[in-house]
Amino acid sequence: MTRNIRVERRGAVLEVTLDRPKANAIDMATSREMGETFLAFRDDPELRVAIVTAAGEKFFCPGWDLKAGEAADADYGPGGFAGLQELPRLNKPVIAAVNGICCGGGLELAMSADIILAADHATFALPEIRSGTVADAASVKLPKRIPYHIAMELLLTGRWFDTSEALGWGLINRAVPSADLMTQARAMADQLASGPPLVFAALKEIVREAEDMKFQDAMNRITRSQFETVERLYTSEDQKEGALAFAENRDPVWKGR
Structure with missing residues (x-):
């Protein structure tokens, strides 16, 4: 266990749980911890699949912790923000299990995974515009993942959307009851871990x-x-x-x- 994340090996599967009350926001130390964890996952030949999720049922991750008072352009550690979106040569499957509110950098973290499962009560947004900043990674990724006009609406307005919209656009793979989220994520991880x-x-x-x-x-x-x-x-x-x-x-x- 590290300070802000919980890490568990389950056979060939690594589970990384963001656990930073109250909202699982990511500060510099947490980002570096996640980066070191995913770097180790990448380089461990015994590990084949990772799941990234968060503690609790209300928040997956709201992204960068604005209350931490840290410079947003400082060293995020290996893999860039949250350890995944810029990690080079990560050639193993990663599943995001989104357990609640997923916005800003939290949505960028989820989009860094290969497969996204979401609890059916999860909600999403890219609200950076409201604080006068740019959702940089989402600005690059989102128009390539979903229809351009929808992506631009979400980026320009910062509005919230639910799993039914996310599923309809193909942004997530599956919306499941909250109680079944980790069961389904683990079943998918086990299936992938048995593959080539x-x-x-x-x-x-x-x-x-x-x-x-x-x-x-x-x-x-x-x-x-x-x-x-x-x-x-x-x-x-x-x-x-x-x-x-x-x-x-x-x-x-x-x-x-």
Whole structure:
């Protein structure tokens, strides 16, 4: 346990719980703790999937702690704000389990995950405009995730929206009863943890790097194994195991090598 987050290993799954009463706002120390935690997750070969969530049922995270009196442009630690959104080479799946109010940098944290599950009472907003600041990461990410005009409305007005809107736009994967949130998040994490880690790594690198590439340029890099993770995959024991298991009509045994 660290000061502001709780970290639990459950087999190949790492659960990171933001626990900073009253609202789980993130100050500099918390951001650095989260960064060190996700950096360790990235580099631990025994860990395959992470879940990020928060304590309580009211707040997931309101983002930056404005009451901490710290400069907003100081050192957030590894991975940038909240440890995820700028962490390089994070080639493992991350699930956000949003348990309540999710706004500002908290929504940016959730969007840094690969899959977002939300309690059905969760609410969302990007209210930075009301305090004269810019939701910087959301300004980059949101128009790529949901329709442009909806993203701009949310950024320009800072208005609140609920899980039904978020689900309708495809911003979250699933809205579930609060009591079932962690059960479903853990079930999904276990499913991913049993999957092929080298394939997941290749998928994450391709999606990340190809975002700003022309289609053919990205395809050329894939077919020429110019992505490090793709090259590793196609020369791995797991690739041979996958083909053999398919031929033998059995479940493959993934070793991550």
